[in-house]
Amino acid sequence: MVDRSPAPSMGASEKTLRVLEAAIRHSRFTDIVEDAGLAKATVHRILSTLVDEQFITGDSQHGYHPGSRFLGIAGRAISRLDISAIAEPIVEGLVRDVDCTVHVGVENGYEMVYVMRRDSSKPYRMASRVGLSIPMHCTGMGKAVLSSWTPEQVERMAAEVGLPARTEQTITDVSRLHDELALTRDRGYAMDLGENEHGTTCVSAPIRDHQGRVRYGISVSSIALEHPGSSISQFAPQAIAAADAISAALGAPAQ
Known part of the structure; x- marks a missing residue:
C-alpha cells in the first residue's frame, strides 16, 4: 500500500497537485481527504482555490468533478x-x-x-x-x-x-x-x-x-x-x- 502521508517538507505546490490528483480520482470530499493524506482544513482550502480557478467543479455536498480548465488542458495534451x-x-x-x-x-x-x-x-x-x-x-x-x-x-x-x-x-x-x-x-x-x-x-x-x-x-x-x-x-x-x-x-x- 502506497504511503500517502505528506512529507514534512512538502510545499504548497506539491500539496495542491496532490489534492488535484485526488479530486480527479474521487468525487466525495472524504475520499479526496483520505487519498491526499492531508488535513481536512488544508484539503478544503485547496479545493476552494481549484474550484475558483476552474480546475475542478462542485462542492463538498454534491461532489467534485474535473473542471473546464482541467478538461481543456487534458484535451490538448491527449491530442498531442x-x-x-x-x-x-x-x-x-x-x-x-x-x-x-x-x-x-x-x-x-x-x-x-x-x-x-x-x-x-x-x-x-x-x-x-x-x-x-x-x-x-x-x-x-x-x-x-x-x-x-x-x-x-x-x-x-x-x-x-x-x-x-x-x-x-x-x-x-x-x-x-x-x-x-x-x-x-x-x-x-x-x-x-x-x-x-x-x-x-x-x-x-x-x-x-x-x-x-x-x-x-x-x-x-x-x-x-x-x-x-x-x-x-x-x-x-x-x-x-x-x-x-x-x-x-x-x-x-x-x-
Missing part, C-alpha cells in the same frame, strides 16, 4: 499524444531483448494499421511496412484488440466485412474466432501462426489508451523457419510487459 514517440524506447528495448521484428499497430475500423516497425539483427526482413492496413481476425495485433470487444461487436464485424481467408490457417468461422478470442483474454496475448501470411509467426499483446480502451497492439514477429509451431509464444511475457509499459505511458488506468 504520438504513440510512436512514446513507444519508441520501449520498442527498441524489446527488439534488443528478443532479437525479432517488433510492430505497433492501431485499430482503424475493422483493420489494424502499422504505425511502427523495428527490425532485428537477423538478415531477413518482414513484408510489413508502416501505414499498411491488415485484417483484424487473422493477425496477432488484431486479435489482441478484438479480445476486448463484446461478442456482439465481433459478430457485427464478421457480418459486415466477413472473415476472408488469407492462408489455409486463417480462422474463417466466427464461432472459432470467439473461441480464439476467449483464449487470448485468458492468457493475455494473441498469436498469429501463418494465418495472415505464409511462413510468418507472431505473438501480440494489447495496448490500452488513457481511457483504458484497447486501441493498439504490439507484436513480436519472426519467420516460422526460425520459430516453428507456437514457439514464438516464448516471447509473450516480454510482449505483455512492453504493452503494459506503453499503456502506462499513454496514461492508461492501472488494472
